[in-house]
Amino acid sequence: MKNEWPLWEVFIRGQHGMSHRHVGSLHAPDAEMAIKNARDVYTRRNEGVSIWVVEANHISASSPSDKGPLYEPSESKVYRHPTFYDIPDEVGAM
Amino acid sequence: MYAQMVKSEATQEDPEKLAAFQARIDAGEKIEPKDWMPEGYRKTLIRQIGQHAHSEIVGQLPEGNWITRAPTLERKAILLAKVQDEAGHGLYLYCAAETLGVSRDELTEMLLDGRMKYSSIFNYPTLNWADMGAVGWLVDGAAIMNQVPLQRTSFGPYSRAMIRVCKEESFHQRQGYDAIRKMAEGTPAQKKMAQDALNRMWYPSLMMFGPSDKDSVHSEQSMRWKIKMNTNDELRQKFVDQTVPQAEFLGLTIPDPKLKWNEERGHYDFSEPDWNEFHDVIRGNGPCNTDRLAARNKAWEDGRWVRDAMLAHARKKAARKIAAE
Numbered sequence: 563m564k565n566e567w568p569l570w571e572v573f574i575r576g577q578h579g580m581s582h583r584h585v586g587s588l589h590a591p592d593a594e595m596a597i598k599n600a601r602d603v604y605t606r607r608n609e610g611v612s613i614w615v616v617e618a619n620h621i622s623a624s625s626p627s628d629k630g631p632l633y634e635p636s637e638s639k640v641y642r643h644p645t646f647y648d649i650p651d652e653v654g655a656m
Numbered sequence: 657m658y659a660q661m662v663k664s665e666a667t668q669e670d671p672e673k674l675a676a677f678q679a680r681i682d683a684g685e686k687i688e689p690k691d692w693m694p695e696g697y698r699k700t701l702i703r704q705i706g707q708h709a710h711s712e713i714v715g716q717l718p719e720g721n722w723i724t725r726a727p728t729l730e731r732k733a734i735l736l737a738k739v740q741d742e743a744g745h746g747l748y749l750y751c752a753a754e755t756l757g758v759s760r761d762e763l764t765e766m767l768l769d770g771r772m773k774y775s776s777i778f779n780y781p782t783l784n785w786a787d788m789g790a791v792g793w794l795v796d797g798a799a800i801m802n803q804v805p806l807q808r809t810s811f812g813p814y815s816r817a818m819i820r821v822c823k824e825e826s827f828h829q830r831q832g833y834d835a836i837r838k839m840a841e842g843t844p845a846q847k848k849m850a851q852d853a854l855n856r857m858w859y860p861s862l863m864m865f866g867p868s869d870k871d872s873v874h875s876e877q878s879m880r881w882k883i884k885m886n887t888n889d890e891l892r893q894k895f896v897d898q899t900v901p902q903a904e905f906l907g908l909t910i911p912d913p914k915l916k917w918n919e920e921r922g923h924y925d926f927s928e929p930d931w932n933e934f935h936d937v938i939r940g941n942g943p944c945n946t947d948r949l950a951a952r953n954k955a956w957e958d959g960r961w962v963r964d965a966m967l968a969h970a971r972k973k974a975a976r977k978i979a980a981e
């Protein structure tokens with residue numbers, strides 16, 4: 563068996579109530595150590611208040627070649643944006 | 657520059673695919689790990705990012721040397737934080753390289769058996785406390801010169817690693833300048849030490865940017881691919897122009913009798929470092945090459961049982977958990 567520590571992806575919630583955000587990855591033998599290492603590697607300057615780690619091989623990702631079929635359908639739907647609608651000035655802010 | 661003389665790999669692939677790839681880069685798009693990329697692009701990046709990562713890790717040695725002998729508790733805490741940052745920078749970079757299909761352990765082993773290089777600068781010794789100031793000021797200063805433009809490099813993970821590194825690197829240079837300023841403004845003996853550190857570090861720092869453009873054979877392809885953003889001589893000139901006034905402020909003298917402001921060019925003229933010395937250091941004959949590699953090999957070997965034991969423990973715990981379910 564190969565004795566390399568598995569790769570973990572690290573997600574951190576910053577100070578201001580934002581979602582957890584992917585910040586990078588690291589190696590660790592298990593989840594507990596992954597969190598400890600993430601603390602040392604990715605929050606040395608108060609960057610976070612919460613850490614998620616997930617083993618990289620548990621992540622499923624879309625493939626670059628699916629870019630067209632996945633995202634093109636939303637390009638033609640301008641009515642999904644608020645700017646599509648004209649609101650008369652008299653109505654005020656909306 | 658932490659990556660010197662990175663050999664770029666020739667690429668033999670479908671010209672149409674190559675042209676489309678180049679068009680993406682020219683349009684300023686980022687290339688992500690799962691995107692199609694030429695084999696040469698991938699291999700050159702592994703070599704460059706790997707060398708960059710190794711430099712961060714080996715770069716901890718000359719400074720780690722002085723942690724226990726820092727003159728005050730404050731300086732010790734600062735140096736400790738800086739050396740810890742370097743470990744972090746190495747890790748960001750290894751992770752970026754890993755997205756290209758090489759593992760961190762493989763990269764480490766290539767460093768340890770000499771197949772991969774690290775920056776020539778770390779093969780020079782740090783003889784006294786003044787060197788800590790000079791390293792932060794000059795070596796980190798030169799590294800920043802290279803790393804700031806690399807934030808715009810075409811490979812997404814490398815670019816993101818550089819953005820993180822640059823955020824932290826400015827502290828490194830400023831603490832170095834602060835440390836050497838304290839000595840330059842101190843007793844005559846301290847000022848002499850500061851000058852001596854500058855004398856020894858100046859040319860090795862200039863070498864960090866790699867050989868002169870006329871001798872730099874690997875630049876063109878890497879620049880087209882936006883793996884390299886500026887030529888070696890451009891960055892070296894920028895570094896000299898930035899550093900000379902900083903030395904003047906300290907009342908220290910750059911050890912180059914030919915150094916002179918050139919009104920016409922709007923830059924300083926300066927002497928090139930001794931390129932024979934540079935190539936000799938790269939070949940393994942610098943003052944500390946043997947020590948540095950021996951220290952990394954020892955750390956790797958001494959740590960093996962810890963790595964193995966932690967993994968065995970994690971596997972046992974996981975197996976127990978499955979059995980209990």
